[in-house]
Amino acid sequence: MERFIHNENIRRYRKLLEEEPSEEKRNVIRKLLAEEEAKEIASSPRGRDKSKHP
Structure with missing residues (x-):
């Protein structure tokens, strides 16, 4: 469910x-989008454990 909400955002x-x-307003939206995309990177297997994946 969390992934669905993230993708919809x-x-x-x-x-x-x-x-x-x-x-x-576009600048605010860009900031929100960047934050949401950063969550995507952090939640990916490579983003969660960088020590195992250079």
């Missing part, structure tokens, strides 16, 4: 970026 932020005309 990414999908939603990307859609909002396409539709939002305000650069200020």
Whole structure:
């Protein structure tokens, strides 16, 4: 369930970026998207244990 929510958040932020005309709001959305994508990297097997995967 957590993965589904994570993927939906990414999908939603990307859609909002396409539709939002305000650069200020787009910057906030970009930040949220980057944070959500960072969670994706951290939750991947390579992101969780970097000592085993150079």
